[in-house]
Amino acid sequence: MSQTVIARRPAEAERTGAEVILQMTGIAKNFGPVQALRQVDLTVRRGEIHAVCGENGAGKSTLMNILSGVYPHGGHSGTISFGGEERHFHGLRDSERAGISIIHQELALVPLLSITENLFLGNERASRGVIDWEAAHEEARGLLARVGLTDAPQTPVGDLGIGKQQLVEIAKALAKDVRLLILDEPTASLNETDSDRLLQLMGGLKERGVTSIIISHKLNEIRRVADTVTVIRDGATVDVLDCGDGEIEEDRIVSAMVGRELSDRYPKRTAKIGRGGFEVRGWRVVDPQHHGREVVRNVSLTARRGEIVGISGLMGAGRTEFALSLFGRLHGKQVAGTATLDGQAIDTSTVTRAIGSGLAYVTEDRKGAGLVLGESIARNTVLADLERVSRWGFVVDAYKVFDTASDYCKKMRTRCHDVLQKVGTLSGGNQQKVVLSKWLFTDPEVLILDEPTRGIDVGAKYEIYKIINDFADSGKCVIMISSEMPELLGTCDRIYVMNEGRFVGEFSAEAASQEAIMRAIQKNQPLGA
């Protein structure tokens, strides 16, 4: 199907008379042995809003990094032509000079500097090195007006909310005379009002002739603003939909995104759900920064023995905050609520006590918070339970450490020379296996996984699912937080849906579907209300 659609695309553009501004053809890129992109084609017409959809890991971000020159020319195959000529971008500066601006999920603003300083960072309004502040503020005011902001240009960016910061980023792109604006998941961390404002702004920019690419999972947003949709799956363009006239066929996008049957990507398992398990009742967490704002609002959860329970939701829904507050109160203030294991209240007030009570938490930030990258596999494996490999509780037995780590490497099929190898030299999937080893070594009853397969290739994902399944099948409780809905649908026995700090839906494996979860998020009705 894909080939025929792609082949038709340029012809169609000619027919409608709109000029093609960007044409990417046959883009492929490898990271070592992992093929991130196989065959991506993307055609964007001048003045349109073009949506790029795909699951996490489909290759959208890689594609945008190639387009903006973050991955320089020469590291990939295929051609990029922009504004009618072939381009070889070697860095962000190259693509910016050509008129391409990319706005990432993580904003690139300096919080302590003013709006004006941020707008013209690297592009200062100066003559002979001396900044003309009056002119700069004046121009900033004009740019802010274009994105609908009325804040004083002297305001430090850190004082603005996340939604306004996003608009400042867009103004910053406008300051550079942008011809093609790329927005990577722009609404992921925005609330509804801010998202609405942003989408309106995109429409306004379109009327002034700015071409935009928007990367998003949210079908309702795409339906609202996009003229054309390109769907990417497993590193290749699989469908291109024109929606200039009438409704986008959502089902077609979803089936193109999800693609092949879910079942063959996830190991088969029949859950043996037992009695007892882990229960949380009435959990509340107050934001450590904004006093009085609750990031987790009255959440109750049950994970029975032998059960894998998922928590779905958008970025910023409060899932990680919930997990961290549960695991030794690592996030938030005034944590309230009860946690029980097999009906017995357990103490999780510090990390040490949480581990002692049988909890384990696999962080979403593997490199930043999961591993000591400069140390060996062996030392990382035993870090959470050093006493167990020590004599008299304080003299570490290096050989016990070695043997323990070697055992786990074999069990987890971690690919390494030996366990003295530095963890930082392993691939993402193997690193994650070391993190899992570390936690399984503490012999937990409840395993909380936060984005357990983020940034991991498909093969290693499968192995990690198997490890998780085996753990659950040994009569333990698993709670899995993930932004990849197919992953939750493929592995969980039950799925909670979280939004704005509350649970807004609960589905059994049979009843759950991407659409049902999305609908629950959109309805935003708290459970039990």
Next chain:
Amino acid sequence: MATTYSTPVEPKPGGPTLGALWRSFGDYGLLLSLVVITAFFQYATGGVLLQPLNITNLLLQNSYVVIMALGMLMVIVCGHIDLSVGSIAGCIGALAGALMVSRGWGVFPATIACLAGGAVAGAAQGYWVAYWRMPSFIVTLAGMLVFRGITIAISDGASVGPFPESFSAVASGFLPDPFSMDGLHLLSLIIGVLVALAFLAIEIRSRTRSQSRQAAVASLPVFAAKNGAVTLLLLAFCYVLASYRGIPTVVAIMGVLIAAYTFLMNRTVLGRRLYAVGGNLKAARLSGVNTSRITFITFINMGVLAAVAGLIFAARLNSATPRAGTGFELDVIAAVFIGGASATGGAGKVLGVVIGAFIMGVLNNGMSIIGLGVDYQQMIKGLVLLAAVFIDIYQKNKD
């Protein structure tokens, strides 16, 4: 799905090339630098450097730097810095003077009080760093001023001395010689041989146990060359000392501390946790390590070792002076970085730091004997520090 669990890599057959040989020396590269620098000054000073009297003096002059460097290594591995150690050393020296000389306390209770004072000084700074997350640079910069001020206040701006003889003997005395042979200090030789044997035993045991687990180990010739060289150096060193007046008491104290801290850093739960905290604070905290407590302990320990150094320095001068310890922190920090500790925390070895301290010591001593001006001495020391850290960073970037 085709997955392979690769078996451990066997050491490659065939003789090692020169490059591979050099690389396999790894940590011993630093020791080689020390040997080369020593050889150079031995030549340049016409043989004065390695005379028994000079070696003894060199050790005595550098003992307090080495002792403080042990604590500083822990602070730096933890990801912090301590600028106040010179002031604490001076402060404790003044306290010792006030207690022993002015108040007439006994040597033993006064020493205990001084060590406790060091612990309190370390805790007073560690508290802010560990529990309030204040930058250690600033906290200890403040401490540097405060403790220097306290030193002057205690001593009233004047030197206090002399100390009781049993106290100053710590710094100027030598281990007794029960066998009293003419011209050769037998006990020192015996200690040297025992330490060398213990070192060899530990290395050989570790090698065989690693082999039985099929972990990669150095090939036999490299292993023998490395350990043979170290053992010979150790024995030669003890022989030189024995031919003068034997092992100085301070050097014995230093040796015991080095052994204790090597054990602490390599083999204990506290040591492993310290490396983890410095390597990745978040990961350590998520793994149940009480990171604040570890940081706090590290600073208390630094305070105690600074106190030990302060006592030794005061005993050596046989008086407590208000300027004692000024600038020590720079020598100590330089020794740790020359010894290969990472400026970002998480890496560094006790042995490396000891060698780093002696590289500085030999440079100081050698340049003084040659009669090089203080101006050039400072420049050369500065460049050596820069070069040592550059080599470290260059090698890391190459990996």
